[in-house]
Amino acid sequence: MNYIETLGKQAAAVRREISTASTNQKNMALNEIADMLTANVEKIVAANDRDMEAAKASGMSPSLQDRLRLDEKRIYGMAEGVRAIIELEDPVGRIESGSIRPNGLRIAKTRVPLGVIGIIYEARPNVTVDAAALCLKAGNAVILRGGKEAFHSNQCLVEVMRKALKKSGMPENIIQLVEDTSRESAAAMMKLNGYLDVLIPRGGQGLIRSVVENATVPVIETGTGNCHIYVDEYADLDMAAEIVYNAKTSRPSVCNAAEGVLVHQAVAEKFLPMMKQKLDAKSVLLYGDQETAGILGSSVLPADDEIYATEFLDYKMSVKIVPDIEAAIAHIERFGTRHSEAIVTDSLKNAEYFTSNVDAAAVYVNASTRFTDGGEFGFGAEIGISTQKLHARGPMGIHELTTVKYIVNGNGQIR
Amino acid sequence: MNYIETLGKQAAAVRREISTASTNQKNMALNEIADMLTANVEKIVAANDRDMEAAKASGMSPSLQDRLRLDEKRIYGMAEGVRAIIELEDPVGRIESGSIRPNGLRIAKTRVPLGVIGIIYEARPNVTVDAAALCLKAGNAVILRGGKEAFHSNQCLVEVMRKALKKSGMPENIIQLVEDTSRESAAAMMKLNGYLDVLIPRGGQGLIRSVVENATVPVIETGTGNCHIYVDEYADLDMAAEIVYNAKTSRPSVCNAAEGVLVHQAVAEKFLPMMKQKLDAKSVLLYGDQETAGILGSSVLPADDEIYATEFLDYKMSVKIVPDIEAAIAHIERFGTRHSEAIVTDSLKNAEYFTSNVDAAAVYVNASTRFTDGGEFGFGAEIGISTQKLHARGPMGIHELTTVKYIVNGNGQIR
Numbered sequence: 001m002n003y004i005e006t007l008g009k010q011a012a013a014v015r016r017e018i019s020t021a022s023t024n025q026k027n028m029a030l031n032e033i034a035d036m037l038t039a040n041v042e043k044i045v046a047a048n049d050r051d052m053e054a055a056k057a058s059g060m061s062p063s064l065q066d067r068l069r070l071d072e073k074r075i076y077g078m079a080e081g082v083r084a085i086i087e088l089e090d091p092v093g094r095i096e097s098g099s100i101r102p103n104g105l106r107i108a109k110t111r112v113p114l115g116v117i118g119i120i121y122e123a124r125p126n127v128t129v130d131a132a133a134l135c136l137k138a139g140n141a142v143i144l145r146g147g148k149e150a151f152h153s154n155q156c157l158v159e160v161m162r163k164a165l166k167k168s169g170m171p172e173n174i175i176q177l178v179e180d181t182s183r184e185s186a187a188a189m190m191k192l193n194g195y196l197d198v199l200i201p202r203g204g205q206g207l208i209r210s211v212v213e214n215a216t217v218p219v220i221e222t223g224t225g226n227c228h229i230y231v232d233e234y235a236d237l238d239m240a241a242e243i244v245y246n247a248k249t250s251r252p253s254v255c256n257a258a259e260g261v262l263v264h265q266a267v268a269e270k271f272l273p274m275m276k277q278k279l280d281a282k283s284v285l286l287y288g289d290q291e292t293a294g295i296l297g298s299s300v301l302p303a304d305d306e307i308y309a310t311e312f313l314d315y316k317m318s319v320k321i322v323p324d325i326e327a328a329i330a331h332i333e334r335f336g337t338r339h340s341e342a343i344v345t346d347s348l349k350n351a352e353y354f355t356s357n358v359d360a361a362a363v364y365v366n367a368s369t370r371f372t373d374g375g376e377f378g379f380g381a382e383i384g385i386s387t388q389k390l391h392a393r394g395p396m397g398i399h400e401l402t403t404v405k406y407i408v409n410g411n412g413q414i415r
Numbered sequence: 416m417n418y419i420e421t422l423g424k425q426a427a428a429v430r431r432e433i434s435t436a437s438t439n440q441k442n443m444a445l446n447e448i449a450d451m452l453t454a455n456v457e458k459i460v461a462a463n464d465r466d467m468e469a470a471k472a473s474g475m476s477p478s479l480q481d482r483l484r485l486d487e488k489r490i491y492g493m494a495e496g497v498r499a500i501i502e503l504e505d506p507v508g509r510i511e512s513g514s515i516r517p518n519g520l521r522i523a524k525t526r527v528p529l530g531v532i533g534i535i536y537e538a539r540p541n542v543t544v545d546a547a548a549l550c551l552k553a554g555n556a557v558i559l560r561g562g563k564e565a566f567h568s569n570q571c572l573v574e575v576m577r578k579a580l581k582k583s584g585m586p587e588n589i590i591q592l593v594e595d596t597s598r599e600s601a602a603a604m605m606k607l608n609g610y611l612d613v614l615i616p617r618g619g620q621g622l623i624r625s626v627v628e629n630a631t632v633p634v635i636e637t638g639t640g641n642c643h644i645y646v647d648e649y650a651d652l653d654m655a656a657e658i659v660y661n662a663k664t665s666r667p668s669v670c671n672a673a674e675g676v677l678v679h680q681a682v683a684e685k686f687l688p689m690m691k692q693k694l695d696a697k698s699v700l701l702y703g704d705q706e707t708a709g710i711l712g713s714s715v716l717p718a719d720d721e722i723y724a725t726e727f728l729d730y731k732m733s734v735k736i737v738p739d740i741e742a743a744i745a746h747i748e749r750f751g752t753r754h755s756e757a758i759v760t761d762s763l764k765n766a767e768y769f770t771s772n773v774d775a776a777a778v779y780v781n782a783s784t785r786f787t788d789g790g791e792f793g794f795g796a797e798i799g800i801s802t803q804k805l806h807a808r809g810p811m812g813i814h815e816l817t818t819v820k821y822i823v824n825g826n827g828q829i830r
Contacts, residue, residue, distance in 0.1 A: 105782055107793075216628050242829055356435050368830055378516060406777040409779075
């Protein structure tokens with residue numbers, strides 16, 4: 001698709017300017033972006049109104065409408081988010097390691113921007129600003145392709161950000177929006193080798209799978225979280241019930257929410273009613289094996305492999321009684337998505353065994369899976385949570401939007 | 416392909432055992448592998464003889480035959496290589512960073528093995544042992560698919576290594592060989608999602624491009640090197656001639672050899688004859704623009720875009736005279752493969768400008784590109800040289816065969 005290639009060329013043309021910009025220059029541009037966002041609240045809300053009207057007319061669900069909606073408060077919040085990124089330490093230029101080799105060569109492994117980053121996401125206009133600001137701070141050009149339902153909002157936000165770039169003396173093409181929201185434009189981005197240094201899909205399982213299967217450019221997979229809490233035979237059961245309740249209900253729509261609970265058989269009879277009592281406060285629907293139904297009664301719907309593999313993102317949870325920690329780990333290995341997994345236990349041995357043997361971005365002992373988050377980990381704003389193993393794993397901040405380059409200084413060394 | 420999936424399942428079944436093995440266990444297995452290699456020299460040479468006979472019969476080129484050939488000395492060399500890997504520090508378990516969060520959560524970013532690594536390579540049986548030993552030391556299971564011309568050698572080497580694993584009490588399936596060397600088996604590895612954590616192609620441009628275009632599993636791209644030496648107007652011309660000569664001729668078949676020289680117009684008339692005189696000693700064929708031919712005469716063949724984009728891997732080199740450093744960087748950006756690029760200059764400003772603006776894994780000032788190598792960088796043995804930006808860039812040692820996991824300890828924290 002020529003249009004996407006044109007965007008790629010335009011990004012490539014400004015890549016060196018943004019990648020060699022000083023921290024001050026980048027922070028001044030971010031400050032200008034924040035100012036311009038608040039100065040253009042009315043215009044942005046008006047653009048968002050057009051999207052909202054179409055969303056209502058098309059019968060978009062209330063929760064999706066909520067994610068699409070921008071008002072004054074949210075736009076001020078976006079500007080605050082941009083200002084928070086100004087405060088983050090610039091990773092570019094940091095010397096990761098270095099040495100003088102026996103032959104006198106001085107090698108410095110130096111952090112540098114990735115280059116040009118593509119982001120494909122859904123109808124969440126806040127991602128437009130977040131992602132652009134994070135990419136910019138890390139010295140990258142960005143090509144944004146948001147969901148078509150947010151088109152007018154995104155167009156307005158990107159226009160405002162590009163004006164801010166221009167005002168601060170930076171090339172506007174550091175931030176570009178894909179204005180063609182067809183499937184073809186997404187497909188073209190996935191094959192934009194030579195221009196895109198990485199493509200980050202942010203969204204549901206369908207989007208991410210499509211990118212992983214079709215992209216020939218490097219991809220960072222984000223987000224799918226079929227997370228579990230394993231309640232060990234040595235668990236503090238009150239703590240376990242609190243953790244399950246929190247991990248399931250504090251924000252069910254996010255990827256670090258727990259979807260399944262695994263209970264050691266020795267404590268199941270005592271624990272499950274305690275857990276159910278708490279979850280009932282939020283009317284959480286339980287799916288379980290026969291043993292669980294035997295303990296909790298007929299309100300428990302039957303669980304099969306498909307249920308155990310489901311990321312509900314809702315007030316629903318699967319339950320399984322397991323004979324031992326090994327069976328819990330096997331279940332997680334089979335159905336988990338390598339995102340966040342937790343054990344509740346007072347056994348040091350079991351805690352150690354679980355953290356060593358469970359393969360996930362974050363493995364918790366006696367804490368809620370909900371903490372897998374850039375802010376909670378102390379990294380500042382995040383671009384997403386990687387569930388893959390290459391390059392970045394877990395919450396990705398601006399550091400993960402950079403790579404390294406070996407700068408080698410000599411005085412005529414030959415080999 | 417069911418066969419490849421079976422190998423994937425077998426690797427997955429032993430993944431946890433090797434990933435949680437202690438450094439001592441892994442080193443003992445490596446020691447056993449080294450011992451068994453030298454104890455089975457005759458058997459390995461006999462298997463290699465079968466490959467060599469077929470290679471000769473099929474008219475394989477002498478240089479490829481040389482890469483295929485194993486003799487006692489080379490097998491002892493392979494065993495030495497394995498023993499050198501024993502000496503490398505084990506990256507697994509290293510705490511990369513960590514903190515106690517305000518809520519008391521203790522977060523430790525811990526280095527862990529990748530899991531299961533697939534390697535597709537050509538008819539180089541030494542890669543079979545190198546790659547298996549590096550993967551093992553980093554706690555990974557490995558699935559090796561070597562070129563069909565080396566089939567009997569690889570089969571014998573893998574048999575010996577699996578026996579050594581067994582003898583040291585480790586599961587044999589930590590090291591597996593794909594015995595089906597058809598294109599289909601390579602294609603099946605590229606789509607082995609759910610079993611392969613990463614696929615590393617090692618070989619020529621065709622193989623690497625095929626993997627990048629077709630793989631749905633994560634890939635680390637290695638190897639293609641269209642590297643340049645830029646001779647600046649402020650270069651020490653004697654040093655520049657030495658560096659060009661070394662980078663081109665010390666080992667033309669490797670990826671860090673230089674393929675192109677860019678010469679600032681202010682020094683071209685003086686430098687090019689000096690360079691040619693040195694290169695003539697190895698009968699290096701030069702391709703150049705009209706200006707170069709004007710200076711060096713009719714022995715310079717005409718260079719076009721195709722020539723400038725070629726990784727010769729031979730005693731051939733492209734030459735271009737450029738008006739300034741900017742034009743040199745633009746040429747590298749257009750034709751380079753982001754591997755290794757060098758400037759020869761005495762100007763601090765130009766050195767700084769070149770290292771900041773050239774996008775490559777390694778950027779040199781006043782040194783040969785030939786140093787881009789795990790051993791030369793002090794990393795020990797390498798699994799390849801990454802020319803991509805995600806996960807690993809430049810020489811990849813055992814550190815790059817690992818990922819991280821956040822281990823988070825709490826005492827009931829909820830969010």
